[in-house]
Amino acid sequence: MEDIKARLRRVLVESLELEREPETIPDKDLVATLGLNSLNTIEFLIWVESEFGVEITDEDLSVRLIDDLDQLAGYVAARQTGAVPAVGQA
């Protein structure tokens, strides 16, 4: 899971062109900390799909999914194994 989180941090920096080191990105409160909005969230998640070779369904899109790296990493991990995670239970 830590490996996925590290890759997610790197994808966040690259996709959103953040001027900060990946390891400085916290686990929680990403929306407020990074200024995630309806525009850059889509960009980020498209990169996540590409990076991990998973599909994030439109039904799973939520603030909750992107606000918490543990949540998102769990979702990605479940997708990679073919499971269908429920957001909030990943």
Added chain:
Amino acid sequence: MSSAVGARRRVVVVVTEGATPHLLNRWCDRGELPSFARLRAHGAGGPLDAEAVPYEPPGLVSLLTGARAADHGFLSYWGVHDPDYRPQVLTSGQRRQPLLWQQPEAAGLRFPCVGLFGTHPVEPFDGWLISYPMQTTLRGCHPATLQRELAARGIRPVHDVSIWWSGQARAELLPQLLDADERRGRAALALFDEGADAVIVNLTAIDRSSHIFWQELELGDEEERGSAVLAAYRTADRIIGWFLDRLDGDTTLLAFSEIGFGPLRAYCSVNEALEQAGLLAHGPDGVDWGRSQAFESVQGTHGVNINLVGRYKSGTVAGGDYTRVRDETTAALLAAINPRTGLPLFDAVRPREEVYPGTAVEAAPDLILEPADWRYLPLGDPSWAGHVKRTWQSAWHRPRSYWAALGAGVRDSVQTRDASGPADMTAAVFAALDRDIPAWCAGTPPGQLVS
């Protein structure tokens, strides 16, 4: 500009959604819009009229399919007749006609299309598509890698509805609207440079800013110069300029808008007029469908639906009573008075078969309203009207807009008085590509465009 014999022809279509002739002329004359002025001075052009009610979906889907609204039936972003009285977003799977790049006559041509309603969900093809989803989605591009490929070049297009107007400050909203157009323009330009044959891009900031900030135009010249609406026209002008700079003897630029714009004073609830006439009833939770015979259709259609048994889950009007109820509804609405002006609300109330005489007539509301004063317009289905904060708007569409073209196959400096229609722009695309106009295309290219 002459085309080399046998050279591959290309076309760029820039939809400047909402651009209205009188503002274009005024600001061209003042030197505010050099690219539009260049189109006007050196190219061909003329008026363009919406087919019936001026709304984005009917015009854009006509461009995309070559069909009249009467035949494609996409009269709003939402379907007109939902059994549960909750209009649903129309999807590409519900289109009655293929998109023009799906037609055999477009074989071998590579189309990029950026931001046009009627294209979502995406349908794979040998080209590039940034669709127009009505909800947050990661599936708005074809190929799926397109967004990341463009991002690698520093281009990050955004979907129109990603920028949602919820009362945020102008200083926050306007830059987002302008930036979104710039991003779409850059994406279209990159795909043109990639070798596309026919680029279609929709710039929406003029429409969006006109809806929200039109009141700034009513405060005199000084305020107008700093207005959001002019800023949006300038952005479109700059993007058109990028393509004008690419014009050569084999490329045509076609710019148009499917709608014009004008001021709005108020949206008027047609349901209120129907209730006063005893044709609609309210209960504690809103409209009492079981006691209503007619109700206002979804926004943008200027329509009224008859609550027909079999079409709606709580239909009250039997098929045999349809004509009588529709006639009674017509009479009631013609008698309705606008309380804000003391004058009639509607100039005409027309049956759908008269307004949309085509194969998709059943997708239309039963009655279409012609406003007596275009500053006072039908509110539309109250649930969606509330959701999009419709009553905050200070302007809405008008039927008359414009088209303009410059480049290969265009007779220079010719302006026509006869109005074209959206489907004529489809024909113009094929003419600009030096292809025969397909038989399925309901339009004809404006006379100044010769292949």
